Amino acid sequence: MPRTHILALDQGTTSSRAVVFDQAGRQVAVGQREFTQHYPRSGWVEHDPLAIWASQWSTAVEALGKADLVPEDIAAIGITNQRETTVVWERDTGRPICPAIVWQDRRTADDCARLKADSVESLFTAKTGLRLDPYFSGTKIRWILENIDGARAKAEAGKLMFGTVDTWLLWRLTGRSVHATDATNASRTLLYDIHRGEWDDELLEILGIPHCMLPEVRDSSGVFGESMEGIPIAGIAGDQHAALFGQACFSPGMAKNTYGTGCFMLMNTGEEAVTSRNNLLTTVAWKIGGKIEYALEGSVFIGGALIQWLRDEMQLVRSAEECNQLAATVPDSGGLYLVPAFTGLGAPHWDPYARGAAFGMTRGTNRAHFCRAALEAIAFQSAELADCMVRDSGIGLKELRVDGGAVRSDLLMQFQADLLGVDVLRPREIESTAAGAAYLAGLGTGFWKSREEIEGCHEIERVFSPGRPSDDMAPLMAGWRKAVERSKEWES
Numbered sequence: 001m002p003r004t005h006i007l008a009l010d011q012g013t014t015s016s017r018a019v020v021f022d023q024a025g026r027q028v029a030v031g032q033r034e035f036t037q038h039y040p041r042s043g044w045v046e047h048d049p050l051a052i053w054a055s056q057w058s059t060a061v062e063a064l065g066k067a068d069l070v071p072e073d074i075a076a077i078g079i080t081n082q083r084e085t086t087v088v089w090e091r092d093t094g095r096p097i098c099p100a101i102v103w104q105d106r107r108t109a110d111d112c113a114r115l116k117a118d119s120v121e122s123l124f125t126a127k128t129g130l131r132l133d134p135y136f137s138g139t140k141i142r143w144i145l146e147n148i149d150g151a152r153a154k155a156e157a158g159k160l161m162f163g164t165v166d167t168w169l170l171w172r173l174t175g176r177s178v179h180a181t182d183a184t185n186a187s188r189t190l191l192y193d194i195h196r197g198e199w200d201d202e203l204l205e206i207l208g209i210p211h212c213m214l215p216e217v218r219d220s221s222g223v224f225g226e227s228m229e230g231i232p233i234a235g236i237a238g239d240q241h242a243a244l245f246g247q248a249c250f251s252p253g254m255a256k257n258t259y260g261t262g263c264f265m266l267m268n269t270g271e272e273a274v275t276s277r278n279n280l281l282t283t284v285a286w287k288i289g290g291k292i293e294y295a296l297e298g299s300v301f302i303g304g305a306l307i308q309w310l311r312d313e314m315q316l317v318r319s320a321e322e323c324n325q326l327a328a329t330v331p332d333s334g335g336l337y338l339v340p341a342f343t344g345l346g347a348p349h350w351d352p353y354a355r356g357a358a359f360g361m362t363r364g365t366n367r368a369h370f371c372r373a374a375l376e377a378i379a380f381q382s383a384e385l386a387d388c389m390v391r392d393s394g395i396g397l398k399e400l401r402v403d404g405g406a407v408r409s410d411l412l413m414q415f416q417a418d419l420l421g422v423d424v425l426r427p428r429e430i431e432s433t434a435a436g437a438a439y440l441a442g443l444g445t446g447f448w449k450s451r452e453e454i455e456g457c458h459e460i461e462r463v464f465s466p467g468r469p470s471d472d473m474a475p476l477m478a479g480w481r482k483a484v485e486r487s488k489e490w491e492s
């Protein structure tokens with residue numbers, strides 16, 4: 001019997017998802033499960049690696065069940081994942097030695113500041129395309145080696161394994177036999193030279209991380225191993241890279257923005273690793289057929305999570321939909337700006353000490369204004385990224401492809417188009433991340449033959465065109481920039 005479907009495992013920050021795709025690239029079933037976030041101290045964010053694994057596994061079972069398929073129907077598995085989140089486990093027992101340190105975690109801010117004072121940031125940036133920020137895995141690994149009893153000795157003796165979440169899932173899926181990652185995930189660790197395409201011994205030495213802990217780095221598309229059910233695992237990419245692929249942004253200058261927990265804008269720059277002069281990151285778009293293609297990236301830490309915060313912590317609304325309905329009852333935010341620097345600020349500000357703030361409140365400020373300001377904040381942050389990207393690449397943005405949970409908000413999409421002054425294209429399947437993982441796995445096994453075939457699977461559901469003159473938008477953007485400046489260096 002021919003294998004007819006691809007299974008994408010999309011391990012996100014707040015939930016694990018499994019999505020089954022058919023040959024036409026259409027989603028036929030989805031399983032999704034949230035798992036617990038742990039905030040043991042201010043600025044710390046942790047996950048239980050076993051909860052990640054259990055939730056991911058159960059969503060796969062759920063999705064196959066919903067699609068009425070058995071493992072023998074699946075041609076390949078693609079894995080895509082929250083990036084940078086750091087897992088360290090024992091080679092022998094498979095037991096994690098501590099909770100996973102999540103990408104949002106700021107515990108290594110002081111370590112990064114010390115490294116900056118040692119003037120090594122330019123070295124890290126030149127090799128990795130990143131910055132010395134607690135966001136990335138490198139200083140998180142060092143924290144574990146220095147703070148978990150016996151970890152350093154065990155690591156040096158080859159008894160510990162490091163992995164980003166893709167590696168952790170791959171290792172479990174293959175019955176603990178394959179310890180590997182792909183070049184996109186490696187490019188988020190601060191340890192990988194994106195130009196040479198290798199782990200970098202000089203950076204490992206500076207951070208005191210033994211090479212033997214690291215996974216082998218492979219292409220993003222191609223067979224990594226087989227799951228215990230005999231399904232080839234044939235594609236791996238960090239979620240933002242997978243979304244770029246899933247949105248068929250295959251040519252230089254094409255860009256996408258994903259509105260999930262955070263917002264991540266990536267622009268394909270082809271074979272050229274463009275160095276940013278505007279505080280963006282240079283990253284691996286994907287590695288296929290042994291060839292690395294690159295992207296510029298702007299990473300905003302809190303996007304859709306601001307809406308969750310209004311719902312869960314502030315209890316201002318019962319759902320994201322209600323937030324949108326309320327926001328639509330007012331013509332504007334009434335001068336209110338919300339800066340969601342809950343875990344510091346990412347691109348282009350890079351301030352781990354910034355904290356969330358609300359500015360411009362008056363006696364007339366109400367719940368609807370908060371909802372509107374929250375949606376607008378997501379768009380303002382993304383507009384700042386687009387501005388930097390255009391200046392860095394020298395390529396004018398022709399359109400922006402969007403995806404992720406928060407693009408369900410028409411109000412947000414329209415406001416984004418108004419701010420950017422270009423069309424915002426929302427695809428039929430807003431889960432581009434999962435689609436990208438599926439495409440990479442499908443290409444890796446011959447299920448799909450070419451990028452052209454994949455382009456044919458990509459359908460636009462709605463185009464939001466700019467509807468307001470730029471003269472209206474410039475003062476709003478100026479107000480946003482003022483608010484951001486005031487939220488900086490709050491905690492020190």
Ligand SMILES: Nc1ncnc2c1ncn2[C@@H]1O[C@H](COP(=O)(O)OP(=O)(O)O)[C@@H](O)[C@H]1O
Nearest residue numbers: 012260261304305307308320404405406408409
């Ligand atoms: N209708 C909506 N309007 C605005 N935001 C929404 C809406 N629906 C979902 N969201 C936001 O989208 C985010 C979830 O998107 P998703 O792509 O699933 O995130 P992740 O992969 O980061 O877990 C949540 O933060 C949620 O608040």
Ligand SMILES: O=P(O)(O)OC[C@H](O)CO
Nearest residue numbers: 012013082083260261262
């Ligand atoms: O889980 P997401 O979709 O918010 O993505 C997280 C990013 O990969 C972090 O860099």
